[in-house]
Amino acid sequence: MDYLDIKVLDEDNQEKPLKELVLGRWTVLYFYPKDNTPGCTTEAKEFTEVLPEFEKLGVKVIGVSQDSPSSHQRFREKHGLGVELISDQSAELHKAFGAWGKKKSRGREYEGAIRSTFILNPDGKVVWKKMNVRAKGHVAEVLEEVKRLVNG
Secondary structure, X not given: OHHHHOEEEOOOOOEEEHHHHXXXXXXXXXXXXXXXXXXXXXXXXHHHHOHHHHHHOOEEEEEEEOOOHHHHHHHHHHHOOOOEEEEXXXXXXXXXXXOEEEEEEOOEEEEEEOOEEEEEOOOOOEEEEEOOOOOOOHHHHHHHHHHHHHOO
8 A cells, every 4th residue: 555655735735645644534535637627626516515424424535636735725715615635746646546547638648637536444445446437426426335334
């Protein structure tokens, strides 16, 4: 689980290893392409809407993109987001989770973030994952899976 040692930037622009953010509690870690784009905004708003339900279960929700902490701050303020957002500007964490790869848009191919969601247990181990997710409606599926896992 080397990914736990990968350093990311938190919302206060502080560099810390992922393990400082996830160990000791259940965590939903979702990777998304870019702040303030339609799909990413939908997903972040849906996570924010049900955040109290995740919190009741003792689950932390963290969004990950390559955007800077200041971009994340503007994104949160503009849309009233409650989820924590972290920056993985080198895409090292994306790659470690397999949330990075070839994409196609308007006929051209490029490398980028693959919208993916992972549930980590309190030891930081991935116990559930979903790759190439559709933003709309995805959060409800994640919440159901979290309930199943946390409540055993």
